[in-house]
Amino acid sequence: MTATVSERNVHAELSGVTRIYPGAAGTKPVHALGPVDLEVRRGEFFAVVGPSGCGKSTLLEVLAGLQTPTQGSVTFEGQPVAGEVPDGIGVVFQEDASFPWLTVWDNAAFGLRRGGVEASEVARRVDDALAFMGLKDFARAYPAQLSGGMRQRLCIARTLVLQPRLILLDEPFGALDAQTRLLMGDEVLRLWRRTGATVLLITHALDEAAMLSDRIGAMSARPGRFMDIVETGWPRERDSTIVSEARFGEITGRLWDNLRGESIKSLGYAGMAAE
Amino acid sequence: MNRVGRLRLAVIALAVGALELACRTGLIDHHVLIAPSEMAVALWRLLVSGQANEQILRTFGIIVLAVLIAVVLGFAIGLVIHALPRLRQALDPFFATYYAVPIFIFYPVMISIFGLSSIPIVLIGVATAIVAMIMATLNGLDRIPRVLTKVARVHRMGPVETALRLKLPAAAPHLFTGVKLAVSYGFIAVIASEFILAPAGLGRLISDAYTDFNNPRMYALMLLLVIVATAVNMALHVFDQRWAERRGIGKP
Numbered sequence: 001m002t003a004t005v006s007e008r009n010v011h012a013e014l015s016g017v018t019r020i021y022p023g024a025a026g027t028k029p030v031h032a033l034g035p036v037d038l039e040v041r042r043g044e045f046f047a048v049v050g051p052s053g054c055g056k057s058t059l060l061e062v063l064a065g066l067q068t069p070t071q072g073s074v075t076f077e078g079q080p081v082a083g084e085v086p087d088g089i090g091v092v093f094q095e096d097a098s099f100p101w102l103t104v105w106d107n108a109a110f111g112l113r114r115g116g117v118e119a120s121e122v123a124r125r126v127d128d129a130l131a132f133m134g135l136k137d138f139a140r141a142y143p144a145q146l147s148g149g150m151r152q153r154l155c156i157a158r159t160l161v162l163q164p165r166l167i168l169l170d171e172p173f174g175a176l177d178a179q180t181r182l183l184m185g186d187e188v189l190r191l192w193r194r195t196g197a198t199v200l201l202i203t204h205a206l207d208e209a210a211m212l213s214d215r216i217g218a219m220s221a222r223p224g225r226f227m228d229i230v231e232t233g234w235p236r237e238r239d240s241t242i243v244s245e246a247r248f249g250e251i252t253g254r255l256w257d258n259l260r261g262e263s264i265k266s267l268g269y270a271g272m273a274a275e
Numbered sequence: 276m277n278r279v280g281r282l283r284l285a286v287i288a289l290a291v292g293a294l295e296l297a298c299r300t301g302l303i304d305h306h307v308l309i310a311p312s313e314m315a316v317a318l319w320r321l322l323v324s325g326q327a328n329e330q331i332l333r334t335f336g337i338i339v340l341a342v343l344i345a346v347v348l349g350f351a352i353g354l355v356i357h358a359l360p361r362l363r364q365a366l367d368p369f370f371a372t373y374y375a376v377p378i379f380i381f382y383p384v385m386i387s388i389f390g391l392s393s394i395p396i397v398l399i400g401v402a403t404a405i406v407a408m409i410m411a412t413l414n415g416l417d418r419i420p421r422v423l424t425k426v427a428r429v430h431r432m433g434p435v436e437t438a439l440r441l442k443l444p445a446a447a448p449h450l451f452t453g454v455k456l457a458v459s460y461g462f463i464a465v466i467a468s469e470f471i472l473a474p475a476g477l478g479r480l481i482s483d484a485y486t487d488f489n490n491p492r493m494y495a496l497m498l499l500l501v502i503v504a505t506a507v508n509m510a511l512h513v514f515d516q517r518w519a520e521r522r523g524i525g526k527p
Contacts, residue, residue, distance in 0.1 A: 066428055084431055091429045095422040100522050101444040111430055114440075142522050 011042040011198045012063060012081075012166055017072035018223070019058050031223040033058045035072060038217065038226065040166075040200055045192055047201045047209035049255060050219030051266035056202045057094075059224065060170050063200065064091050076166060090164030090197075094171040098143035098151050098158075104130065105139040108157045115162075122161075129157040132194070133187065149173075149180045153187065160191065167192075169201045173208065181205070182240045185212050189239060206259070210251040211243055218258040221266040228258045309494050317495035327480055331499065334465060334477035337393055341400025342461040346454055349405040353412025363413070373406045378464065382472055396468045396476070403464035404457035411453025415446030448519070455511050462504050 018034035033055035040046050040063075050056050061067040063074055065085040074081040076089060085091070099107050108129055112122045130136045133153040135146075143151050152172050159167060169188070173181040185208060192199050203209050209216045210232065218228045232251055234242060242248055276284075291311050297303045298310035309317075321327055356363045378399055385395035419442050427437040443450075469478025477496060484493035 061425075064429070066425060085429050087431075089429075091425070093422050093425060095420060097420070097422045097426050099423075099441070099444065101447065114430060114432075144522055 010039045012040040012076045014038045017069040020070040044214045045199045047213035047216045051263040055224030088165040090159035091168045092172045094174045125161045129160045133157045166198045206252045206255045221262040314494040314498045317491035345401045345404035345457045349408025353409045357416045399468045400464040404460040407456035408453040415449030419445045
């Protein structure tokens with residue numbers, strides 16, 4: 001007998017999803033993604049890695065409901081995702097998406113105020129989120145007065161206050177330096193443990209994926225498909241110190257074995273790929 | 276006041292002082308230019324006498340009206356053009372060459388249509404200022420980060436709410452640049468129109484004083500215009516600076 005979605009503990013699912021962008025005048029359509037099948041389990045930390053332009057961000061946007069798949073279906077908590085971002089999904093983008101005209105506090109409160117949440121509850125959740133993300137002392141500052149890492153933490157806080165059950169992170173640390181990325185990774189792990197939310201992280205950094213995730217999906221060059229799903233086997237209580245463990249090297253090694261040829265392909269170095 | 280402010284005041288004081296000295300010592304002929312202190316006294320007397328007050332208020336009223344129309348209409352037209360990329364492509368060359376055409380040449384046409392009222396001057400003011408506002412609106416809308424549109428969709432915001440809550444504030448600094456330019460162009464267009472052809476207004480008074488060799492009156496009115504135009508633009512500049520500082524992007 002086939003197990004139901006709830007029995008399989010599936011939180012979000014993509015079935016046979018492809019995304020083809022129609023070509024602009026005189027150009028061919030771009031087959032960006034798929035077909036892709038993916039089950040994201042409730043409460044897990046899932047990372048997607050792959051070469052540049054393989055459709056990682058497209059996958060995230062299709063899953064979030066920001067893009068409609070050309071073929072296939074997407075579900076979140078058993079309900080189809082179509083046309084709009086379902087309640088319960090939060091997205092943090094690679095680009096700085098903070099609102100420069102609002103203070104840190106008002107940025108974080110944005111979604112709650114829109115939703116008509118009572119002022120005392122807004123204050124409680126915002127203060128809590130800012131404290132959690134280490135931004136309490138900057139509540140009255142404006143985003144331009146913060147570092148890049150702090151601005152990303154602010155965007156995470158803005159998502160966090162809405163208490164999403166599925167958090168989608170689209171290369172949120174892409175613009176940060178290596179040390180800050182490691183520390184931000186610790187922040188995200190803390191966030192994941194505390195909220196109990198499911199997290200899907202898009203990243204090009206293999207070490208980041210290996211450190212943060214329960215499972216990692218390695219994608220092929222465009223059109224992106226999953227070539228391998230790696231189970232990391234990390235305990236839930238973990239932080240960036242696991243980068244010194246032997247298992248960490250094994251995981252990143254396996255990911256690179258999968259991705260080296262695809263990365264070369266995506267860069268168009270046919271000669272290197274043949275070696 | 277900070278050091279920059281003090282330096283700014285010192286530069287003004289030095290320039291005015293040098294002019295005063297040059298006029299008082301006869302280095303500059305009194306028939307050509309009167310001393311700044313004389314201008315100030317003449318202006319004070321003119322304002323107290325009330326002789327020119329109606330004309331002065333008329334001119335500033337026209338400027339305010341022209342700028343308001345240019346800003347509101349320019350913003351609306353900018354929004355429409357931004358939503359229609361092909362129309363924008365078609366209009367781009369006209370925008371690029373717009374300020375190469377002296378708008379004042381259309382003043383006689385407008386008098387023919389609307390008569391010797393305030394309307395032709397308002398229209399000249401609007402026509403001069405509006406394209407700056409349209410360009411600023413287009414520029415502002417172009418620079419709205421695309422990620423904000425995604426954020427709006429994540430928050431399930433409709434197009435109107437997205438425009439009002441996210442796009443407008445994001446574009447606001449550029450729109451304000453358009454407002455500043457519209458004010459400057461409004462001043463120039465209205466005063467120049469009055470100066471050349473209008474039967475009334477501050478520009479006309481300056482022109483009449485020039486024709487009558489009434490230097491104190493002419494320089495008094497010019498001084499008033501310089502003070503008002505500078506004060507308005509300085510106020511806008513200070514507001515802009517404080518706003519930028521508040522957002523952490525201005526100079527401390």
